[in-house]
Every structure is written in structure tokens, then in C-alpha cells.
Amino acid sequence: MKRKTLIVCEKPAAAERIAYALAHGKPVKEKSRGVTYYRLENPDEEIVVCSALGHLYEVAQKDNANRREYPVWDYAWKPKHMSNRESSKCKNYIEVIANLSRNVDMIVNACDYDVEGSVIGYTIIKYACEAVQASRMKFSTLTDQELREAYKNRSPTLDYPLIHAGMCRHEVDWLYGINLSRALTESARNVSGRYATLSTGRVQGPTLKFIVEREKDILTHVPTPYWEAYLKVEIGGVKLKAEYPGKIESAYMAEEIQRRCEKAEGVVRNVRKTLAKTPPPPPFDIASLQSEAYRRFRYPPKLTLNVAERLYLDALISYPRTGSQKLPPSIGYREILEKLKDNKYGEYVAKLEEPLKPVEGPKSDPAHPAIYPTGHHPTQPLPTYEEKIYDLIVRRFLSTFARPSLKEFLKAEIDVEGYSFHLRGLRVLEPGWTEIYPQLDAEGQSIAFIEEGMKVKVLQCVVELKYTQPPPRFNPGSLLKKMEKEGIGTKATRADIIDTLYSRGYVEAEQMKATILAQKVIDLLTRYCPEIVDVDLTRSLEDQMQKIELGLKTREEVVYQSTVNLRNALLKLKLEEENVGTQLTEALKRMKAENEALNTPCPSCGASLKVIKSRSTGKRFIGCLNRCGFTLPLPQTGKLTLTDKKCSECGFQMVQIKFTRRRPLSTCPNCYVKRLSQGGSASKVKTD
Numbered sequence: 001m002k003r004k005t006l007i008v009c010e011k012p013a014a015a016e017r018i019a020y021a022l023a024h025g026k027p028v029k030e031k032s033r034g035v036t037y038y039r040l041e042n043p044d045e046e047i048v049v050c051s052a053l054g055h056l057y058e059v060a061q062k063d064n065a066n067r068r069e070y071p072v073w074d075y076a077w078k079p080k081h082m083s084n085r086e087s088s089k090c091k092n093y094i095e096v097i098a099n100l101s102r103n104v105d106m107i108v109n110a111c112d113y114d115v116e117g118s119v120i121g122y123t124i125i126k127y128a129c130e131a132v133q134a135s136r137m138k139f140s141t142l143t144d145q146e147l148r149e150a151y152k153n154r155s156p157t158l159d160y161p162l163i164h165a166g167m168c169r170h171e172v173d174w175l176y177g178i179n180l181s182r183a184l185t186e187s188a189r190n191v192s193g194r195y196a197t198l199s200t201g202r203v204q205g206p207t208l209k210f211i212v213e214r215e216k217d218i219l220t221h222v223p224t225p226y227w228e229a230y231l232k233v234e235i236g237g238v239k240l241k242a243e244y245p246g247k248i249e250s251a252y253m254a255e256e257i258q259r260r261c262e263k264a265e266g267v268v269r270n271v272r273k274t275l276a277k278t279p280p281p282p283p284f285d286i287a288s289l290q291s292e293a294y295r296r297f298r299y300p301p302k303l304t305l306n307v308a309e310r311l312y313l314d315a316l317i318s319y320p321r322t323g324s325q326k327l328p329p330s331i332g333y334r335e336i337l338e339k340l341k342d343n344k345y346g347e348y349v350a351k352l353e354e355p356l357k358p359v360e361g362p363k364s365d366p367a368h369p370a371i372y373p374t375g376h377h378p379t380q381p382l383p384t385y386e387e388k389i390y391d392l393i394v395r396r397f398l399s400t401f402a403r404p405s406l407k408e409f410l411k412a413e414i415d416v417e418g419y420s421f422h423l424r425g426l427r428v429l430e431p432g433w434t435e436i437y438p439q440l441d442a443e444g445q446s447i448a449f450i451e452e453g454m455k456v457k458v459l460q461c462v463v464e465l466k467y468t469q470p471p472p473r474f475n476p477g478s479l480l481k482k483m484e485k486e487g488i489g490t491k492a493t494r495a496d497i498i499d500t501l502y503s504r505g506y507v508e509a510e511q512m513k514a515t516i517l518a519q520k521v522i523d524l525l526t527r528y529c530p531e532i533v534d535v536d537l538t539r540s541l542e543d544q545m546q547k548i549e550l551g552l553k554t555r556e557e558v559v560y561q562s563t564v565n566l567r568n569a570l571l572k573l574k575l576e577e578e579n580v581g582t583q584l585t586e587a588l589k590r591m592k593a594e595n596e597a598l599n600t601p602c603p604s605c606g607a608s609l610k611v612i613k614s615r616s617t618g619k620r621f622i623g624c625l626n627r628c629g630f631t632l633p634l635p636q637t638g639k640l641t642l643t644d645k646k647c648s649e650c651g652f653q654m655v656q657i658k659f660t661r662r663r664p665l666s667t668c669p670n671c672y673v674k675r676l677s678q679g680g681s682a683s684k685v686k687t688d
Contacts, residue, residue, distance in 0.1 A: 002044040004104045007137075007151075008052065008097065008124055010111035012036060012520075013313035014142060015051035018110055020049060021147035021160035033092040037100065048100050052111070056080055056097075057123040058168065059174040068189075070182040071570050073563065075174060077123055077167075080362035092129045101129035108151070109158060110137040113367050116322055118159050119156055119166035123159075134137055136156055140322075140331075142315040142367045143376065159438065160390065165548040167260035168555040172541060172562045177201040182589035183573045184521065188588065190525035196588055198521065199504055202541065203489045205525060205533040208499055208506055208514075210482055210535055211474055212522040213515035213539075217552075219469035223625070231261060231421050232460040233414065239459070240445055242414045250464075257419055258463045266456035268423075274411075277404040280433035282325040287484045288492045289320070292396075294477030296440065297388055298510070301480050301495035307389045308371070315376050317393055321492050322368040325361025327400065331369055333358070337401075339375025340394065348398050348436045358400035372397045394439045402433035410447050414456050473511040483575065488538045499640045505591065508641045509656060510664060516594065520587035528570035529574050537565065548616060596640060600653040600664030604630040606645060623671055632669045646670060 007022075009015040019027040019038035027040040027049070061067070062074035077096055080087040095291040103105060107129055111122030113136075125134045136158050139150040177199065184198035200208070229244035248254045268617065269598040272293070284292070290301040291307065299307075308320035327333070333356050341349045360370075373394045382390060410425040426444030428434070474482065476498050483673040484493050501507045504511035506518035514522075525533050573580060585673040598609040607626030611634070614621070620640065622632040634640065638657035647668035 003040070005045055005106045005108060006104045006129070006473050006633075007049045007102050007108045007110045008121055009049065010052055010054060010117055010120055011313065012053075012092050014110070014112075015049050015645045017142045017145055017313075017315060018151075019047075019049040021142075021144040022049070022151055032096050032386045032510065034089070035092050035096040042596045048104075049110075050097055050100055051086075052093055052124055053089060054125075055120055055210070057096055057127055059170050059335075061178070068182065068186055071179045071567070072182075073175070075171065077127065079127075083490065094124075095163060097124060098128045098130075100631070103129065107131050107134040108137055109134055110150075112319060113138045113140070113167035114322075114607075115162055115490070116490070118162040119170065122158060122163045122167075123223075123288075137435060138367070140318045141374050142313065142372050144377045146300060155283060161383060161549045161551055162554040164223045165545045168548055168558050168635045169545055170181075171555075172560050173202055173561075175563060175566060176532075177204075181405070181571055181572075183570060183577075184580070184584065187577045188317070188575070188584040188667045189581075189594070191578065191581035192585040192588070194435070198517075198584065200521060200525065200532070201502070202538055203483075203497055204500060205492065205522075205686050206486070206488055206535045206538050207318070207479070207483060208373075208501060208518055209526070209533040209535075210479065210486075211501070211507055211512050212519050214471060214474060215519065218470040221468075223275055223467035223469075225467055227251065227463055227465055228421075229261075229421075229461065231414065231416065231458050233423075234457040234459055235447075235454055236349060236449060242423040242424060242606065244419065245422050251465075254463045254465075258461045260417040261419060261458055261461040261584060264416050264458045264461075266414045266421075266458060268450055268452060268454040268456060269415050269420075271412045271452050272410070272452060274409045276407050276409060276430075278407065280359045280402055280431075280437070281396065282359055283327050283372060283400050284319050284393060285325050285361075285363055285365070285370055287323070287395070287480060288325075289371060289495075289667045290480055290495065291477045293389060294475065296392070297387070299389075300476050300663065301500070303385065303663065304389060305383050305495050311386060311390055311393075314378070315374055316378060317374060318370075318372050318392060319539065320371055322365045322371060323363055324365035324368055324385050325363045326359060326365075327370050327372060329356045330539075331372060331509050332686065334400070334609065336373060336375040337399075339377075339397070341372065343377060345394055345398060347554050348395075348402075351435075351444070352401045353403065357395075357518065358402055366640045399433040399437035403430070405432035405434045406430035406675075408448070412450055413677045416456070416458060423450070425450075468687065474512055476510055486535050486539065487542055488535060495512065503639070509643055513595070514592045520583055525585060528572045528580070531565065532569050561613070598642060599652050600651070602626065602630050604628045611642070633672070634669060635667070635672075638665075 002098035007018060009018055015038065019040060023040040024042050027038040028543045029036060029038055037048060040047050042416055056079065057077045058080050059075050060078040061072055061164055062076045079090060081090040101527055107125055109125060111117035111121040125131050136155040137150040138155065140464050142672045151336040162522035180201060184200060188198060189195055227248040229248060232243045233240050244257065249518055292306045293299040293304040294301065310318065311317045312320055337349050367450055371393055393498055406429045408427040412423040414423055424444060427448055479498060480494055483489050502570055504516055507513060508515055522533060529538050544553055544558045596611045600609060602609050602624040603629040605624065605626050607624050609622050610625055612621055612623045612655060619636055620634050622634060623631040635657050636660045641656045643656050643666065647670065650670050652666060652668050654666050656664050656666045
């Protein structure tokens with residue numbers, strides 16, 4: 001009698017690939033209650049491959065008590081559809097998987113091999129299948145060969161240390177999130193009588209504090225004037241730029257430099273040439289991929305992660321949620337490079353030299369290697385987002401095998417009337433890896449011909465008044481790096497945290513400006529329970545969860561210690577509930593007024609303009625507070641925010657619309673309506 005096996009996958013696309021990889025022939029596709037699964041028969045076993053939709057179970061309040069009350073300490077793992085109305089599909093998946101698991105001899109967890117995948121598979125096997133034992137497939141790509149190997153060499157037991165660490169993280173995050181968020185929300189509602197979603201959490205709090213502290217640095221910065229000077233010179237018939245070193249502290253000195261150097265003659269001194277070899281960058285882990293995609297394409301971290309996961313499910317790249325910068329020989333360098341020869345990357349592959357040994361970074365991940373292309377070709381043209389991310393990953397992978405780049409840095413001093421100006425140049429002698437993976441910085445001015453003692457003709461001496469600048473605001477890319485550096489959040493959750501800060505109204509615009517509400521939330525938490533926004537507490541909890549993975553701590557120990565810390569914080573907030581609620585209500589009112597009132601006056605009567613939402617239609621538009629009849633339509637989808645920018649064409653105040661899983665758009669409402677009236681496309685807006 002054949003053995004019966006049920007394989008549980010994380011997503012439908014993965015289930016399909018695994019079914020086709022393991023089948024001796026073509027698997028039979030079946031459907032029940034809208035859920036697709038696959039049957040296949042091999043010589044010694046019958047296999048059913050089914051999928052989840054990510055998490056089918058989540059931590060929720062144990063009983064149906066008043067959802068406004070806090071603190072809450074009793075929780076349970078429940079079907080996701082019971083606590084989240086948007087997850088109604090999960091019910092069908094749970095029921096179908098439960099039915100398929102009856103009378104099977106073995107269950108295999110084939111969810112992604114990471115903490116989340118381990119938890120997803122375990123909760124399904126435990127609660128839906130009601131099974132005690134199961135085995136585990138471990139793979140980094142969805143290629144047929146690797147999937148067959150993963151099934152053949154599957155672990156006979158589940159990865160329990162990883163499971164317990166993941167479940168502990170979910171439980172602790174739920175306890176912190178539900179209790180602290182209710183404390184803030186109910187404090188404000190008890191004072192104002194109105195509901196507004198306010199949230200914070202174990203990772204969200206310290207992350208928001210980074211942004212608020214930066215905002216305070218910006219607001220308290222006092223600009224100090226200084227001057228910079230540079231020369232436009234001609235040497236040997238070539239026009240170049242030479243800079244005066246450092247800041248000039250006084251207007252008198254700046255004017256003196258300009259007076260003496262204007263139209264003067266100088267001489268070249270101290271010519272220095274330096275050769276520098278630059279090795280290729282290491283292969284991508286998920287954090288560096290997200291940062292690089294933001295730097296090059298302005299893709300938000302969440303978008304990059306979603307795109308990378310689609311490429312993984314199409315078997316085009318390896319598993320993206322990795323913290324590794326290592327490329328072990330076991331991935332098969334030569335086979336991948338041979339496959340990449342057959343497309344537009346062939347010319348780069350042909351130039352790679354033996355021995356094929358990639359440059360690697362310091363970071364490692366016990367579960368997966370760095371992100372790399374599988375060598376499989378897309379079966380159809382990729383959408384723009386996917387094409388750009390795929391190209392970035394392939395080029396980064398190829399560049400790790402390439403030669404270092406060789407550059408010549410040239411420095412010289414120009415002596416003019418006793419003042420020394422610096423002349424700098426850069427020349428690429430051997431592009432090396434940069435031919436495959438171009439750098440964003442352009443090549444500098446060429447001064448290779450310059451020699452000691454050459455005469456310099458000063459065409460102009462330019463002096464500019466400048467002011468010291470505050471530190472820049474965080475953007476999604478730099479905030480992601482900050483979170484990774486401080487050791488808070490995980491490679492799987494950091495992008496979601498950043499998205500949450502936007503959706504809660506705590507930050508606005510691409511340069512993450514902290515709103516009045518964000519500043520007030522952090523001010524109150526810092527005053528009454530500073531440990532909640534202390535990065536050390538969050539980092540300590542991350543360390544405790546790592547110890548669970550290593551078997552040095554139990555899940556119960558870490559959850560208990562977390563509740564002790566949380567009780568103290570909640571007690572302080574409870575004692576100050578009225579004061580906290582009053583201040584939050586005031587911040588909400590001020591923010592609402594700021595988000596509705598435009599800086600641009602009404603073009604018809606000069607009165608103030610405001611964003612208005614129609615009570616009858618629910619549509620939003622810009623209207624005049626003087627009721628003169630002037631109105632402007634607005635896009636009806638996405639989160640709308642007024643910006644500080646003015647339209648370059650008409651001077652009207654710009655608005656930003658932020659969408660889920662798409663780049664934010666900035667547009668001018670005045671030009672927007674002009675385009676509509678002229679029959680143009682409303683989608684032609686400026687992109688941040």
C-alpha cells in the first residue's frame with residue numbers, strides 16, 4: 001500500500017512549483033471551496049500538495065471581552081478570519097487543509113525556511129491538521145532540482161527552536177502592541193469622545209523615536225553663516241574648478257579672497273597621484289537590496305520586498321528574506337553563469353576570469369545564502385518593477401566574480417596670491433566590476449595632464465554665502481539601515497513597521513517628517529514610560545529570542561519577563577490617562593487642521609482654501625472657506641497629505657497621495673484639473 005503524504009506550502013505559487021517538481025509526469029489540479037491543491041502519484045507514495053495564504057493563525061484575545069479594556073494578558077492562537085474580517089478567505093483554506101490531512105501517513109512543512117515559515121507551517125499542522133509529528137523541507141530556491149533534493153533530504157522533525165522563537169516574537173509583539181495602543185487610543189477617546197487609531201509597539205516605538213529626535217534636531221538647529229570660495233581656472237587650455245579648503249568664517253575674509261584672486265594668475269603645486277583598487281560590493285541580503293533599490297529607484301522597502309518575493313515564486317531568484325552576504329559553492333556558480341550566458345548578461349559572463357570565487361560580506365544567515373539569480377529565464381517580459389529589481393540582483397551577483405576597479409585619484413594645489421586652492425580629479429583606469437554594476441557617482445574632472453609649476457589663469461573667483469544645515473530627515477532607505485544597525489525588528493518586519501508609521505499619520509512625505517501627533521506620542525511615552533521607546537529594551541528582547549533559537553532560553557521565560565516590563569509601563573500610563581488623553585486630543589485637532597488648510601489662497605477671492613469631504617457623496621475636494629464657489633477635484637484613492645512644495649508651473653500647493661504597495665505620487669491640484677479639462681491623463685503626475 002502506498003504511503004500518503006500531505007505537503008503544506010506557504011503560498012499557492014510555491015505549491016504549484018513543488019507539485020510539478022515532485023511529480024513523475026503532470027500533477028492533477030483539484031479545487032475545493034476556491035482552494036487549489038495538487039495530487040500526484042509516484043511509485044511508492046501518493047502526495048497532495050496544498051498551500052496557505054501566509055499566516056492562517058495569529059495571536060488574538062482569548063475571550064470576547066470588551067475590546068476597549070486594557071491591560072489584556074490572556075491570549076490564544078486563533079484562526080485569522082476570527083479576528084480579522086479582511087482575512088475571510090483563510091477559513092476555506094483551514095477547512096480544506098484539515099480535510100486533506102485526514103488519513104495521511106506523513107505531513108511535510110514546505111513553507112519558506114525562516115522563522116515566519118516555520119511558524120506558519122507549525123500552526124497549520126497543529127491546529128488545522130491536529131497532528132503531532134511532521135517533517136521539514138528546507139530550500140532556498142524554487143527550482144525543480146533543489147525542490148527534489150529538499151524533499152529527498154527533508155528533516156524528520158520540525159525545527160522547534162525556530163518555531164518557539166517565532167511564536168514568542170508574535171506573542172510579545174501582540175502584548176505590547178494591543179496594550180500600549182489601547183492605552184493611547186482609549187486615553188484620547190475618553191477625553192474627546194471620538195475614536196482615532198493610535199498605536200505603538202515594541203519596535204514601532206523606538207523606531208518612531210528616531211524620527212522624532214531627528215525632527216527636534218532640525219527644529220532646534222540655528223543656521224550659522226559661512227562662505228565658500230572656488231576658482232574657475234584654465235590650465236593648458238582646459239577649464240577646471242579649484243576649491244578653497246574648508247569654511248570661510250567671515251565676510252571680510254571672503255571678500256578679501258575674492259578681491260585678490262579675481263583675474264589673477266596662479267601656479268600648480270604639490271601634484272599627488274594615488275592608485276586605488278576597489279573590490280566589488282558583496283552580494284545582496286534583503287536589507288542591502290531594499291536600501292539600494294530605494295537609492296537607485298526610490299522604491300519603498302515594502303515594495304522591494306514584495307517584488308523580490310514575486311521573483312522568488314517565479315524561480316528567478318533565491319529566497320529574498322535572508323540576512324546573509326555569503327555565496328557558498330553549493331549553489332552552483334558555474335551552472336548559474338552558464339544559464340545567464342544565454343541572455344543580455346552574456347557579454348559580462350564572458351569577461352569573468354578563473355578562478356570563479358565571489359566577494360562576500362561579513363553577514364551570515366544559518367538558513368539561507370545571499371540573494372542570487374537562479375539562472376532561469378523569465379517566461380514572459382517582466383513588469384517594470386520586477387525587471388529593475390531582477391536586473392539589479394543579477395548585476396550585483398555577476399559583479400562579485402569580477403575584477404576590482406582601478407582608479408587614479410589626483411590632487412594638486414593652486415597657489416594664487418598666497419591662497420591655496422585644491423584641485424581634484426578622478427580617472428578610471430580599469431572599470432572592473434563597475435562595468436557590470438555601474439556606480440551612481442559620475443567620473444570626476446580629468447587633470448592627468450597637470451604638472452608641477454604649470455601656470456594657471458584664473459577666469460573667475462566665486463564666493464558663495466551659505467548656512468550650516470541641520471541633519472537630514474530619515475527616508476525609508478536610511479531608516480531601514482538605522483533599524484538594522486540598532487538591532488531592532490527583523491528583516492521580515494522592518495518594512496512593515498515603516499509602512500505603519502505612514503498609515504498612522506506619524507510621518508509624512510518621502511523625507512520622513514514627524515507630524516505633531518508623532519511628536520506628542522513620543523513625548524508622552526518618554527515622559528511616563530521611557531523604557532517603551534528605549535532601543536536597549538527592544539534590542540534585549542531580540543537577544544532573548546535569539547537565545548530561544550539556540551536553546552538557551554524557553555519561550556515561556558521570555559514572554560513572562562516581557563509582561564513584567566509591560567505591566568510597569570501600563571500602570572504609569574493608566575495613572576496619567578486623563579492628562580495623556582487631553583494632550584493627544586489636542587495634537588489630533590492641530591494635525592487635522594494642518595492637513596486640511598492650504599497655504600495657497602483662493603484664486604477667486606483670496607480667502608483660505610481647505611480640503612473638504614462631502615457628506616453626501618464621500619468625495620474629497622478643495623473648497624473655499626468664503627464659499628465663493630471655487631473648487632478643485634482631488635484624486636479619490638490613497639492617503640492624501642498637503643506638502644510644503646509649490647508647483648513649478650503655477651505656484652499652487654502640491655499634495656502627495658500615498659498608495660499601498662506603490663510609490664507615492666505628488667501632484668498639483670490646479671494642474672491636475674487643467675489636464676482633465678484638456679482631455680489629458682490624470683495619471684500624469686510628478687513622482688516622488
